[in-house]
Amino acid sequence: MFKKILIANRGEIALRVIRTCREMGIKTVAVYSTADAESLHVRFADEAVCIGPPPSNLSYLKISNIIAAAEITNADAIHPGYGFLAENSKFSKICQEHNIKFIGASPDMIDKMGDKASARATMMAAGVPCIPGSEGILKDYEECLHTAKGMGFPVMLKATAGGGGKGMRAVHSEKDLRAAWDSARQEAAAAFGNDGMYMEKLILEPRHIEIQVVGDSTGKACHLSERDCSVQRRHQKLTEETPSPFMTDKLRKQMGDAAVKAAEFIKYEGAGTVEFLVDKHRNFYFMEMNTRIQVEHPITEQVIDYDLIREQILVAAGVPISGKNYFPQLHSIECRINAEDPYNGFRPSPGKITNLHAPGGHGVRIDTHVYSGYSIPPNYDSMIAKLITTAQTREEAISKMKRALDEFVIEGVKTTIPFHRQLMDHPDYVEGNYTTKFMEDFKMDPIKTE
The missing domain is CATH 3.40.50.20 (Rossmann fold)
Known part of the structure; x- marks a missing residue:
């Protein structure tokens, strides 16, 4: 060790x-x-x-x-x-x-799965369902146009080295393709030093559901079930939950088996996630693989009582995994608390926290590095805390999250606490009826004044 x-x-x-x-x-x-x-x-x-x-x-x-x-x-x-x-x-x-x-992953594994065009080809070879798309990187705009016409609009342009929504453009008609191609390449070059692009068929009204996997040095892998990450703004996740309210036992088994097949095909070592888009008919397609721990890993830990960081360390030290697949026994929700103003386009709000009171109680977990008197620097990601609630049912987890959000006081900076509190009351969220397009129609209620 x-x-x-x-x-x-x-x-x-x-x-x-x-x-x-x-x-x-x-x-x-x-x-x-x-x-x-x-x-x-x-x-x-x-x-x-x-x-x-x-x-x-x-x-x-x-x-x-x-x-x-x-x-x-x-x-x-x-x-x-x-x-x-x-x-x-x-x-x-x-x-x-x-x-x-x-x-974490080996250099070869990161290269193989970090490059999205390469990852897609690898997963197709593994027999994992993939979104219809281009054969590798598009060499120029003419090939881009030809490919788009061949598969039919709408399409999604993606940077092969992309992440966090950068270098991605949804294109609904031919007249918009050239501008999307140019701007996506420029953004990708600036963000990643690589302007390589590939194309996929745009899946309408999808869910973003990821499967947590762990693999060891013997080539054996297991899955720890799913997380639903569909509530996003500009491809940045805002809240996650497990199990997904959209999931069925049959779909969970199919997606879990596909994720394990993907991990074992590449002899993946460590903790990672196989990310899928799931359409409204519950067809699922490989999107990408993250060869690292995820921000939202705590909800998986909560529903199966499993320390993922500990497992990462054990696997890296050469300890083999059990090979057992895990399934959620409880329901857990995570809200990412960002230093942003949800009433003004989620504008970053760095500064000094003048007062902080964290919620507590049964089934409430907070992962944070901030405290009263801490100054949030403007140089990094705006996430300052993760609030996680866990209960026997989804309804109880939502009720617990409402109570915890009401208790959570952060003064001195703007935060996304008001957004999450309103989200927990939104009829579509409460019904589990949401897709990656959910935030496009979401409007914050006016600030209440006494």
């Missing part, structure tokens, strides 16, 4: 990893930028190393600084969390070269 793990991340996920390491008797090293000097992950780790100024490219994305921090502290493993370098094959390879275990 590892003696010391460096967490190459920040905020709540860094704190989450530190907590499990402490329970396992493993020493931890936090890295931080000067903007995060007062963050809780820095205070709770056994050691902490400053790796640069606030900009990510000079700190959390600067591989040389992170490797240097690992070497001077004698860390024998690195956990990348999510985001930043978690799916960077170069970082995974450099860790290997320095005899530091990367707690």
Whole structure:
């Protein structure tokens, strides 16, 4: 087992990893930028190393600084969390070269599944259902137009190196294709340094449902059932739940089997998710694979009583998995609490938290790195907390979430708490009748004044 793990991340996920390491008797090293000097992950780790100024490219994305921090502290493993370098094959390879275990996918696995066109071809070879689309990367606009006409509109243009909705364009008619092609390529080049594009048939009214998988070094994999991530804004998830209200036992088995087949076909090692789009007729199609821990992993942990971070560490240390598939015994919902103003287009709202009161009680979990007096830097993702409620039924989990949101007080900055509170009362959400298009028609109720 590892003696010391460096967490190459920040905020709540860094704190989450530190907590499990402490329970396992493993020493931890936090890295931080000067903007995060007062963050809780820095205070709770056994050691902490400053790796640069606030900009990510000079700190959390600067591989040389992170490797240097690992070497001077004698860390024998690195956990990348999510985001930043978690799916960077170069970082995974450099860790290997320095005899530091990367707690995540191998460089080859990241390259194979991180490139969406390559991942799609791999999954087709594995026999996993895929959305009809182009054969690999489109070489120019003429091929793009020919492919679109061949499969028929609407289509979805996607950056092969994409993520977080960048480089994606839904195109409903030929007249809009050229502008979408140009803007998507420009955005992809700026965000990822790669303007490669591919095309898929646009699935109308889809659900975004992912299957959590874990694979070990023997090539064996299992699944931990599904999470419904369909409530999104600009392809960014806002809330997630498990089990999905759209799921049937038959569909769960089919999707679970497909996800395990995908993981075992590529001999996947570690925790990851196989992401699917599911149409209104419950046909499902492979979308992408995330070769890392997910933001929304706590809801899976809650419904099957399973520490995914612990499992990541065990698998990385060479411990084989049981091979057993898991199914939800409870219902769990996660609301991502962002420092954003939902009344003004979800505009970021960094600043100092002047007062914070966190909810509690049975079935309420909060993953956060913030506290009263903490200053939220403007340099990073705006998520400051994850509020998770778990109960015997979906109805009880929603009621518990309403109560917890009413108790949750964060003053000094705007947050998405009011949005989530209204979402929990929305008739379509309450009925489980939502798709990835849900937010297009969602309108915040006016602010109530006394």
